[in-house]
Amino acid sequence: MKLRRGALRAALGLALLLLLLLRPASAVEPISLGLAIAGAAASALTGFISYPRLYCYFRECCLQRHDRRAAAALQENLDRRLFGQHLVNKVVVKAVKGFLNNSNAKKPLALSLHGWTGTGKNFVSKIVAESIYERGLQSKYVHQFVATLHFPHARSINVYKDQLQSWIRGNVSLCPRSLFIFDEMDKMHAGLIDSIKPFLDYYELLDGVSYRQAIFIFLSNAGAEKITEVALDFWRNGRTREDIQLTDIQNALSVSVFNNKNSGFWHSTLIDRNLIDYFVPFLPLEYKHVKMCVRVEIESRGYAVDEDILTRIADEMTYFPREERIYSDKGCKTVDAKLDYYYDF
Helix, strand or coil: CCCCHHHHHHHHHHHHHHHHHHCCHHHCCCCHHHHHHHHHHHHHCCCCCCHHHHHHHHCCCCCCCCHHHHHHHHHHHHHHHCCCCHHHHHHHHHHHHHHHCCCCCCCCEEEEEECCCCCCHHHHHHHHHHHHCCCHHHCCCEEEEEHHHHCCCHHHHHHHHHHHHHHHHHHHHHCCCCEEEEECHHHCCCCCHHHHHHHHCCCCCECCECCCCCEEEEEECCCHHHHHHHHHHHHHCCCCHHHCCHHHCHHHHHHHHHCCCCCCCCCCHHHHCCCCCEEEECCCCEHHHHHHHHHHHHHHCCCCCCHHHHHHHHHHCCEECCCCCCEECCCCCCHHHHHHHHCCC
């Protein structure tokens, strides 16, 4: 059966575009013949396939996923993989989804995630990255900073400030939807994070660059005591953790973090100027949540779940307060290592 003329032209155009795309950059000469061929190919493909979309099929592009797809992927992954954090699920999904779908945002999105080690802060930031970019944390548009690794010396704080500003400015210039993750905020030198204040503020442009599509996520253990205090009060009053609302914690959490001298947010202008959109509390995990983590990890490795081993691993974890033993003091952080001991992987 003969191809229709339009389909044939589209196929030829696609082949030409692929040839141009896959050739080394040095081999593409700016001569009139090359431009004519490219122009003819683009014309042939009008209404069939767009050049940016084709290019992004082979190379990672900024704004890789449609915003609605990213929001749906985020909701699905949090529902399936995050345990015991109803506030996180609700707040992060609504905040990120609303921001991605807002074509006229007035400022970048800034989320500050707080809670004990092992409650899921890094895990959630990873899921957010994977929802927006297929390569997740490996994407060239996702930038992760660890305080003790990237900013270790207090004497170099002014150098770090300049470097951080240059890094953010350069990357947002390349991709407006850049994602920046700051880990170990509780170990960051006070005052350093204030250097990025202009990028989080309500400016339309700074030196010709708009930062309004960027996303900033901060991770910290600071404020975990206040979160636990609220959770214990609910438990002792016979109320479930699911009864806890964001309004029960957020204000007290932000004040606690702002006044914590051991936090990178100590008296920070980011908090003082209300540039953090949400302080997201990660509740301490209970015994049942630890068991959920163990189960999912076993299944992810392709092994049948041994209920006896699952229970033993959960029982080996230490819990607090000492009398009630309600919450795991390491959350799910050591589950992976304990599985290596019990299973011959």
